[in-house]
Amino acid sequence: MMRAFMHTAKVQMGLSIARPMFKFVIVVNPLFLATLAFFIYGGSSPERVFQYVVLGSGFMALWSSIVYSSASEVQRERFYGTLELLFVAPVSFAAILIGKIVGNMIWGLISMVIAFLYLVLFFRIEVPAVQPMLFFGSFALVLIAISVFSFFLALAFTLSRQTNALMNFIEYPIYLVCGFLFPITILPDWVKPISYLLPPTWAIELLRRATDENATWSQLALPFSFLLGLVLVYIGFGYVCYRAVEHKARINGKLGVY
Template sequence: MTNILKRAKENLRTIRTAGKLGWAMESNWTDPFLFAIYSIVRPLASSLILVVMYYVVTRGKTGMDLFAYIYVGNAFFMYVINVLFGVSWVIHEDRDHYQMIRYIYISPIRMYYYLFGRGIAKMVLTTVAVIITMAFGMLVLKIPVNLLAINYPLLLFSVAAGIFIITCLGILLAGVSMVTAHHSYALTEGMAGLFYLACGAIYPIDILPVWLQYLSKALPLTYWLELVRRSILGKSLSPTLSGYSDFQLILIMAATTLILALFSHWVYRSIEYIARKYGKIDQLTSY
């Protein structure tokens, strides 16, 4: 028991220290004002691309349910892009850029918790970006969100579960990054693209071809986004997913997340071993 507590304390310390390091690396390149602008412009631009696409086709009819569906899904999908990148890119940053990975490995910490801690800064920044994007949507674009009608317990639970799912995916990609070159930022970007396509982030999954819907249903992020939308908008637009109650969705999400977590752990450990065995753990690939 004492050992478990001691280990938990050590792991928490690793997460806290890595979180502080991640925050410093994210933010200390400029002054807070410029950093705030930088943190807001990119997510807003990404949402506005979809807003303009929507306006072009519907000639500005923002009252349609689909508009809110697209906007909310896209806003929360920022977690996928940023946290996935935040966790998996650590390998390249520490290996190629700062060339510190070997020192981290020989320090008395567990890499798993270090990676999680480094992702925390991105989580904080993304949470701010999501809040600003949602506020912009409600105030400027008149997205029909009633703040008093939001199911906050479900929203908080969903966001926490989503962060856990994305962290598992990030750790999986971090494992893959250990044996790939510098250009594997494209891997993270591409995987985010896969989830963007398949998880119904910006349209109901029913519009996808049937074979792709099978993939959608196997991914926990699909259920996560559905739960987030239900908690904020109070309804579902997907005929496939609307058949499930909130509780059923939570159960399916928990089951698929458990499989993902085990798979992610196995992939990470296996590839990490290969990287150490074949000396790829500190390779330099900045060509």
């Protein structure tokens, strides 16, 4: 199982980056997003620039990479005609799908790093002295949360017949509702509950607090707890969707049908 998982992640990395559009999303898009965010926030304080330009555009790059890879991964296999083969393989389909998501997540991480280095080196943005334990602990949870959310999205999109339309649609609403480039406190009250139910909202909030020079565990407790809770909830949602896809495949025989 572990071997299949590792190989899937490795093969997925090669398959994803072979697509010119994904190359653009990983390498070029972060530069555009970072530049645009910097121009918009150019006159703000260094703290604000770091929180909204560096973290915000890095997260936008990560989210774009997920939208153009993991969210549509099952649909892509369906298009290639290989979905049925993966589904009947002796290794669990869930392990293969998680391997694919991890492979894509590594590219998303590289995309974030490209945005970060570009802003720091090219625009000379000041980087706060973060506390390594707090930052890397939070960052690990953020990556797990985004992976679980991607797993849920990939399966939820598989159940829909409008994967491509949803894939094209979902990018900006998440930027907006999850407050990647601004605090969600400015959003209307009726939108906030939606924001609170989405893991990216707490993920970016956690990173903003974790990159504060004077951050303490108690300051991180709220976003950390909510994010951890949402990870568990979305694992549950992911499991339900997985069973629904399996049901569709075995009972209705409609796995490879659009």
